[in-house]
Amino acid sequence: MLSTGGNEVDEAVASAVALLRPAVDRNWAEVKAGPVDWSCRKTAEHIVIDLVIYASRLAGRTESAYVPLNISLDSTYSGAPTDDKDINEGILEVITATGALLTAAIRTAPRDARAFHPAPYRSANREGFAAMGIAEVLLHAHDMADGLGLLPYEPPAHLAEFVLTRIFPSVRPGPDHWQTLLWAAGRADLPGRARPTRWHWTNNLVLDTERLRLEGVTPAAAADLSAGGTGGFDWIEGGPFEGTRDAAGMVAKAYQAGVHRPEFGLYVLVRREDDRAVGGMGFHGAPDEDGKAEVGYDLAEQARGNGYATEALRALAGWALARDDVRSLFATVEPHNTPSQAVITRVGFTPVSEEGEVGEDGLRAYELRG
Incomplete structure (x- = not known):
């Protein structure tokens, strides 16, 4: 079963606090x-701010970029400690407390909860906020440890893997997940790879239709689905299909x-009314040099005959053909699969060859141009 990230946030905070505690007297x-x-x-203040903002956005399902919060670590109030050790111990307590707030927001959020995050698709789900929180804690604890002379630092590898497989889907994984995450965030070198000079999180893309959500599948969910799991979705009976x-x-x-x-990967079709997954749809890869991309889809048998495939394909095709790098979409259908042929015809696909003609693979080819 895929983790939603609450336990991992707790573990990341505990790891960072343990790393920094030996330097509280500085x-x-x-x-x-x-x-x-x-x-x-x-x-340290930045870590606290991010944890609070992520928790508040997810808990409140915030849709706006504007969050009227002013957060600071205040050591000027009456009776505040003046000793470095006491001040820094207090900071670590605040990091622990705000990490617990994010963990609580993750654990209580429903599966379909999303809230605002700017890069790149304007929202994130609970796993995305968990991954972003873990990354902020681990990477900035590493920065502090660097300045305080506490390196090397090796947090648990599965925490870095959690982050990479949720919000760095385009980064090729390496044998060392932590070093790969440091490289992806511009903090370390990897053999054979130029260090990135610009980077950002990449949460999964979601496309909405009247009755469905097309939810982009992360590498973590894809691995689980291909291994026989649910991918973190609540499937109707008979799903996911082969x-x-x-x-x-x-x-x-x-x-x-x-x-x-990731935008040219797999999407799971989820009914908005009950948050049940009914099928999958997506691309066979990124568009080629001519701007052509191939699409495919299937539905669980109990979901067929309701127009879900047509509705989802219209949305996906419209999104793809509005891009500058996509000029046409391509699909192949088995000759006897008349329901699938009806779907792509309703969306506007037309046969590539003469009517009734099939290719060497025994499939009929259809195309939709922008």
């Missing part, structure tokens, strides 16, 4: 935090090879 306000342009004190599991396997292989383009 003046964190006067020590630069490794590669960032902040002091260790300012970096084609969805095969497509998930394609996504998992592309991710391992470092060629996965």
